[in-house]
Amino acid sequence: MPGIELKNVTKTFGAATVIDDVSLSIRPHEFMVFLGPSGCGKSTLLRMIAGLESVDAGEIWIGDRRVDRLPPGERRVAMVFQHYALYPHMTVRENMSFGLRNVRLPEAEIDNRVTAAAKMLEITHLLERKPGQISGGQRQRVAIGRAIVKEPQLFLFDEPLSNLDAALRVRTRLEIAQLHQRVDAAMIFVTHDQVEAMTLAHRIVVMNNRRIEQIGTPMEIYSRPATAFVAGFVGTPAMNFTPVELSDGPNGFVAARLPDGAIVTTRIEASSLPASKSFKLGIRAESLDICPVGQGETAGVAQFVERLGDRTLVYVRLSDGSTIVAEDAGNSRVAINDSVGVKIDGGGVHLFDDQDRGHHAVLDGSAT
Amino acid sequence: MAAQLASGAVGRRLGDRVILAATIALAIVMVLPMLWAVGLSLKSNAELLVDTNSVLKAPWTLRNYYDILIGSGVFRWLLNSIIVSVGMSLGVLALSSLAGYGFARLEFPGRNVIFVLVLFGLAIPEQAVILVRHQLFSDLDLHNTYAGLMLPGMSAPFGVFLMTQYFKAIPTEVDEAAMLDNASRFKIFWRVLLPMTLPAQATLGIFTFLHAWNDYWWPLVSGTNEQMYTLTVGIASTQMNFAESAGLGYLMAQAVFAGLPILIVYMFFQKYIVRAVSGAAT
Numbered sequence: 001m002p003g004i005e006l007k008n009v010t011k012t013f014g015a016a017t018v019i020d021d022v023s024l025s026i027r028p029h030e031f032m033v034f035l036g037p038s039g040c041g042k043s044t045l046l047r048m049i050a051g052l053e054s055v056d057a058g059e060i061w062i063g064d065r066r067v068d069r070l071p072p073g074e075r076r077v078a079m080v081f082q083h084y085a086l087y088p089h090m091t092v093r094e095n096m097s098f099g100l101r102n103v104r105l106p107e108a109e110i111d112n113r114v115t116a117a118a119k120m121l122e123i124t125h126l127l128e129r130k131p132g133q134i135s136g137g138q139r140q141r142v143a144i145g146r147a148i149v150k151e152p153q154l155f156l157f158d159e160p161l162s163n164l165d166a167a168l169r170v171r172t173r174l175e176i177a178q179l180h181q182r183v184d185a186a187m188i189f190v191t192h193d194q195v196e197a198m199t200l201a202h203r204i205v206v207m208n209n210r211r212i213e214q215i216g217t218p219m220e221i222y223s224r225p226a227t228a229f230v231a232g233f234v235g236t237p238a239m240n241f242t243p244v245e246l247s248d249g250p251n252g253f254v255a256a257r258l259p260d261g262a263i264v265t266t267r268i269e270a271s272s273l274p275a276s277k278s279f280k281l282g283i284r285a286e287s288l289d290i291c292p293v294g295q296g297e298t299a300g301v302a303q304f305v306e307r308l309g310d311r312t313l314v315y316v317r318l319s320d321g322s323t324i325v326a327e328d329a330g331n332s333r334v335a336i337n338d339s340v341g342v343k344i345d346g347g348g349v350h351l352f353d354d355q356d357r358g359h360h361a362v363l364d365g366s367a368t
Numbered sequence: 369m370a371a372q373l374a375s376g377a378v379g380r381r382l383g384d385r386v387i388l389a390a391t392i393a394l395a396i397v398m399v400l401p402m403l404w405a406v407g408l409s410l411k412s413n414a415e416l417l418v419d420t421n422s423v424l425k426a427p428w429t430l431r432n433y434y435d436i437l438i439g440s441g442v443f444r445w446l447l448n449s450i451i452v453s454v455g456m457s458l459g460v461l462a463l464s465s466l467a468g469y470g471f472a473r474l475e476f477p478g479r480n481v482i483f484v485l486v487l488f489g490l491a492i493p494e495q496a497v498i499l500v501r502h503q504l505f506s507d508l509d510l511h512n513t514y515a516g517l518m519l520p521g522m523s524a525p526f527g528v529f530l531m532t533q534y535f536k537a538i539p540t541e542v543d544e545a546a547m548l549d550n551a552s553r554f555k556i557f558w559r560v561l562l563p564m565t566l567p568a569q570a571t572l573g574i575f576t577f578l579h580a581w582n583d584y585w586w587p588l589v590s591g592t593n594e595q596m597y598t599l600t601v602g603i604a605s606t607q608m609n610f611a612e613s614a615g616l617g618y619l620m621a622q623a624v625f626a627g628l629p630i631l632i633v634y635m636f637f638q639k640y641i642v643r644a645v646s647g648a649a650t
Contacts, residue, residue, distance in 0.1 A: 050544075050548060051547075051548075052544050052548075071547070072544070072547045072548045072552030073547060073548060073549065073551070077548070078548065079544075079545070079548050081541045081544070082541075083539060083541055085539065085541035085542050085544065085545035086545075087542065087545075087546075087560055087564075088564060089563040089564060089566075098546070098549050098551070098559075099550055099551075102549055102555070103550050103552050104552040146545075146549075150549075170650075178576060204553070210563030222397070
């Protein structure tokens with residue numbers, strides 16, 4: 001089964017570059033998620049792979065075929081659109097078989113494929129209905145069914161869950177993951193929802209400002225973000241950032257001095273850091289534990305408390321005026337305006353240089 | 369609270385009744401002349417010449433309808449009207465759909481300028497161009513032909529505008545889905561998008577048909593041969609002078625006869641006409 005290869009792909013609309021020299025390789029049967037904020041170019045990249053947008057420079061390969069000059073119908077890809085894009089005047093069965101009829105597949109084969117896909121998606125009872133007569137979730141299933149029957153080499157999903165309500169979104173997400181187990185094809189899934197990306201992807205492509213920021217597994221993206229953007233975009237609550245001054249700590253690791261004077265010993269090797277005018281410290285809430293005043297590296301006043309049940313998020317104002325989000329137990333008794341201490345886990349500290357590149361704690365004896 | 373609700377309901381009921389009464393009154397105003405025409409058509413011409421109020425009294429007769437059926441060219445005119453109205457409607461639908469698709473979906477140089485030029489057509493009255501058109505059709509030898517009667521109506525700026533807006537309202541994702549489904553551009557137009565515009569087609573078709581059926585001026589100018597009269601021109605031709613009172617029953621019988629096809633069209637397409645008039649279709 002083929003993989004997908006994007007080589008130096010560029011797209012411009014007039015004077016504006018919307019995809020800037022992107023290269024990317026997707027393995028056969030891989031579930032790849034394009035993640036990024038609105039306008040970062042992720043949908044455009046997907047549409048270029050589908051053939052719905054032209055490629056101004058670069059090449060797109062699916063398996064051993066170069067496809068960037070082929071019309072969409074000849075690329076052996078199937079796409080599921082955000083707004084379903086079903087044909088409203090056709091029944092569900094006609095919607096699913098339309099593409100197969102166009103390539104003149106024998107009727108018996110069309111019937112087999114439609115029946116099998118409908119069974120897989122549990123929409124057999126809807127086959128003779130029209131899209132207007134079924135619910136939003138069912139329409140999305142039909143759209144997925146229309147993609148499945150084509151038996152494509154590559155599935156493309158353009159924010160397919162964003163029109164569904166929260167409960168249905170979770171269910172459909174699971175079903176798409178299950179679908180991927182059953183079909184022999186790669187999938188590219190575009191979303192701005194990091195939970196979708198983290199739960200579905202083998203690898204995530206984080207995009208920002210027309211370029212790829214990082215490609216990695218969900219845990220790589222989460223725990224070793226390549227840039228400050230990735231660190232800030234992935235994870236809820238967002239990573240805390242604060243400017244720091246670095247000094248040499250024990251065992252070749254660096255120590256970071258926070259603006260309020262607190263010193264944190266990191267697990268980042270001093271030798272791994274580049275020369276940089278300044279460094280920014282990044283740390284997630286889960287590496288900041290609330291403790292009694294005096295027992296942590298720093299302390300402050302609780303400004304706001306978010307109780308999430310299994311844990312509690314405490315927004316702490318430090319003495320220098322900055323605010324960080326720290327974590328406490330689910331049954332935390334911290335109240336607004338309480339003075340609290342904050343224990344900082346040096347292993348959870350990330351440093352970002354003046355180019356916004358991330359540097360992380362040593363892993364199995366090697367530093368990045 | 370309950371009292372307020374009750375008084376609100378009473379107010380609504382009263383309002384409903386006023387509206388109902390007004391509707392009935394308007395319906396009577398609309399229908400009465402038609403019934404009067406039907407009544408006149410069932411009276412002998414001699415009796416009507418003496419007293420038109422004799423409509424309400426027997427005897428009634430089908431003589432006028434008999435005279436129409438055997439004595440006038442009304443069948444020919446009816447056929448002409450049907451050919452011209454149906455032909456013009458089909459032509460307008462085909463041309464407006466193609467043009468609307470083009471303006472809504474294709475990118476070509478000067479698209480916006482051409483669209484504005486088409487819209488200018490809405491502002492130009494027929495009176496302003498009829499002399500030139502007459503000359504043109506005369507030069508092309510198109511007078512007294514069906515093409516001559518149909519062609520002017522086929523340049524339908526309103527139709528182009530309506531269909532353009534309708535095509536624009538269809539999400540381009542639908543086209544894209546069809547492209548990924550291996551459909552050719554024409555197939556996307558014909559099998560996917562065009563069926564989605566059926567409500568607009570119905571609106572446009574009905575309006576065009578009614579306009580063509582009732583049109584009097586251009587058929588009067590172009591169809592000068594009696595064999596090429598449409599119903600409107602034909603019926604008018606049986607009247608010797610304006611506001612003639614002789615042969616009133618016969619004239620009314622012809623009017624009723626001419627109105628029947630419209631009534632039939634209305635019966636079949638009532639749903640679409642109501643939608644078209646209320647604007648719900650667009």
